[in-house]
Amino acid sequence: MNQDRQAAIVGIHEYPSRLTRGVSAMDIKIDCIRTALEDAGLSWGDVDAVYDAGDGEAGGGLQLSAYLGLRPNVIDTTQVGGSSYEFQAAHAWRDIAAGKCKVAILSYGSTAASARWAIGTGSMQRPGAANWEANMEIPYGTTLIANYAMVKQRHMHEYGTTTEQLAGISVATRRHAMRNPDAVQAMTDLEFVGVNEITTADVLDSRVVADPLHLLECCMISDGGGAVVIASPEVARNTRKPPVWIIGSGEAIKYTESDGDITVSAGAQSGPVAFGEAGIAPDEIDIAMIYDSFTITVAVCLEDLGFCKKGEVGDYVAGGRLAFDNPDAPALNTDGGGLSSNHPGMRGIFLLLEATRQLRGESHSQRPDARLAVAHGNGGRLGSTHTGGTVILARD
Amino acid sequence: MAQRPQPRFPEPNTEPYWEATKQNELRYPVCTACETIIFTPRRHCTDCGSQDLEWKVSRGEGTVYTFSVVRQNRMPGFVDLGAYSVAYIDLDEGFRMLSGVIGIEDPTRDIHIGQRVRVEFEEQEEGEYPIPLFRPI
Ligand SMILES: [Zn+2]
Numbered sequence: 001m002n003q004d005r006q007a008a009i010v011g012i013h014e015y016p017s018r019l020t021r022g023v024s025a026m027d028i029k030i031d032c033i034r035t036a037l038e039d040a041g042l043s044w045g046d047v048d049a050v051y052d053a054g055d056g057e058a059g060g061g062l063q064l065s066a067y068l069g070l071r072p073n074v075i076d077t078t079q080v081g082g083s084s085y086e087f088q089a090a091h092a093w094r095d096i097a098a099g100k101c102k103v104a105i106l107s108y109g110s111t112a113a114s115a116r117w118a119i120g121t122g123s124m125q126r127p128g129a130a131n132w133e134a135n136m137e138i139p140y141g142t143t144l145i146a147n148y149a150m151v152k153q154r155h156m157h158e159y160g161t162t163t164e165q166l167a168g169i170s171v172a173t174r175r176h177a178m179r180n181p182d183a184v185q186a187m188t189d190l191e192f193v194g195v196n197e198i199t200t201a202d203v204l205d206s207r208v209v210a211d212p213l214h215l216l217e218c219c220m221i222s223d224g225g226g227a228v229v230i231a232s233p234e235v236a237r238n239t240r241k242p243p244v245w246i247i248g249s250g251e252a253i254k255y256t257e258s259d260g261d262i263t264v265s266a267g268a269q270s271g272p273v274a275f276g277e278a279g280i281a282p283d284e285i286d287i288a289m290i291y292d293s294f295t296i297t298v299a300v301c302l303e304d305l306g307f308c309k310k311g312e313v314g315d316y317v318a319g320g321r322l323a324f325d326n327p328d329a330p331a332l333n334t335d336g337g338g339l340s341s342n343h344p345g346m347r348g349i350f351l352l353l354e355a356t357r358q359l360r361g362e363s364h365s366q367r368p369d370a371r372l373a374v375a376h377g378n379g380g381r382l383g384s385t386h387t388g389g390t391v392i393l394a395r396d
Numbered sequence: 397m398a399q400r401p402q403p404r405f406p407e408p409n410t411e412p413y414w415e416a417t418k419q420n421e422l423r424y425p426v427c428t429a430c431e432t433i434i435f436t437p438r439r440h441c442t443d444c445g446s447q448d449l450e451w452k453v454s455r456g457e458g459t460v461y462t463f464s465v466v467r468q469n470r471m472p473g474f475v476d477l478g479a480y481s482v483a484y485i486d487l488d489e490g491f492r493m494l495s496g497v498i499g500i501e502d503p504t505r506d507i508h509i510g511q512r513v514r515v516e517f518e519e520q521e522e523g524e525y526p527i528p529l530f531r532p533i
Contacts (some may be wrong), residue, residue: 141474149464211465229458
């Protein structure tokens with residue numbers, strides 16, 4: 001394993017409410033930054049690096065820094081959709097290692113639910129946009145869900161994967177959500193039909209939103225946000241909680257190509273790089289925080305990261321196998337995931353938050369003695385232009 | 397008559413493609429230097445960077461690579477369409493394009509991967525550009 005200890009997650013906070021009413025995205029960001037710094041035992045003035053994906057009303061790294069009242073040495077405005085926070089964590093790691101900064105903050109805030117965004121069921125490109133991609137897409141009404149559904153359709157065709165198998169992802173994730181009070185409150189506030197554990201049959205019986213994706217294979221639309229503080233080893237020695245070290249990262253993009261394989265994601269490029277840097281194999285991972293916009297996103301990314309072979313994910317996840325209390329497999333999305341805890345649009349930051357809780361021993365669905373975690377974000381649209389950001393985390 | 401959203405211009409990459417649809421032609425750009433097909437159309441070769449491209453006309457036949465049937469879309473033009481398909485079509489000339497399969501009774505039952513299809517230019521109620529869609533052969 002990579003023994004270099006160059007930067008660690010030392011402070012985290014997740015905004016508890018998923019239906020905020022009257023709170024702005026910027027309010028959420030500021031509250032999360034303040035509380036994550038408290039979690040670390042650091043103060044406002046310690047921050048010397050700001051990473052921002054342009055969410056919130058301020059609109060980017062310059063404006064956020066000014067709003068915060070900070071003069072950081074590093075501003076990074078990487079915006080690659082839901083995986084922005086894995087990319088930013090990777091950048092913070094190398095910026096700190098290069099001596100450019102000591103205390104970095106990543107933050108996210110969104111009021112997608114209150115503002116009633118139709119993230120999944122609106123067309124991906126809005127009429128009115130004139131660019132090369134939009135012009136070839138808007139006449140066809142490809143919703144975001146349909147884009148992912150086309151990946152599932154091809155995976156089922158090539159490998160015989162079934163909805164019954166992939167339902168295991170929803171089942172395990174909901175089990176975890178029911179143990180997380182914030183997720184239970186989220187499902188209650190957002191008026192889920194049943195705030196309870198679910199079965200494979202429940203997933204199969206839920207309505208089809210875009211063939212072959214069923215409702216219980218799709219993430220929710222919620223409000224929410226969070227913040228992460230990443231610091232140098234010198235700073236991490238004096239923080240309140242045990243440090244969670246970044247030991248590997250990978251970044252990649254993928255897009256539609258005429259001879260491309262839609263069942264392979266950008267994770268097939270970012271994953272091996274991250275595991276290579278970390279000097280570990282996927283089967284050593286205790287906690288798999290994998291972006292769950294849809295079941296198929298998790299399925300494809302698990303294969304591409306090397307948890308199982310391409311085409312074999314059906315058996316790997318069936319029956320809720322990736323639960324926190326099954327020691328024979330990594331624990332998947334133990335916070336309840338986007339499927340059952342929160343998805344305000346860009347879920348990547350929550351992957352880092354729950355991975356950190358697990359490696360600190362603070363999760364509601366704690367894997368005993370969790371030592372290694374992967375946070376893998378998938379941004380953009382899995383069936384066409386998308387990103388993969390992989391971060392490997394280790395505790396001391 | 398259908399009313400799908402129209403492409404918007406000025407947009408130089410895709411304008412020749414859409415102008416050709418008025419003659420019911422499915423056109424695609426090819427690099428004259430290395431013969432790479434550039435699809436979605438752009439004004440440079442994605443393989444060698446050359447800007448010396450030529451437009452060719454596809455025979456319009458291909459196979460369904462993958463598809464989905466949209467049951468819910470809140471956007472104008474699609475709200476009232478009922479269940480409709482979206483699909484990636486692999487054209488015989490060797491390029492993949494996003495489109496949809498039409499001319500079938502029930503899209504949830506009558507489309508399958510590997511199905512042979514032929515392009516059809518669907519006239520729209522408003523707007524000058526017909527939309528290329530595919531019908532089973
Ligand atoms: Zn070329």
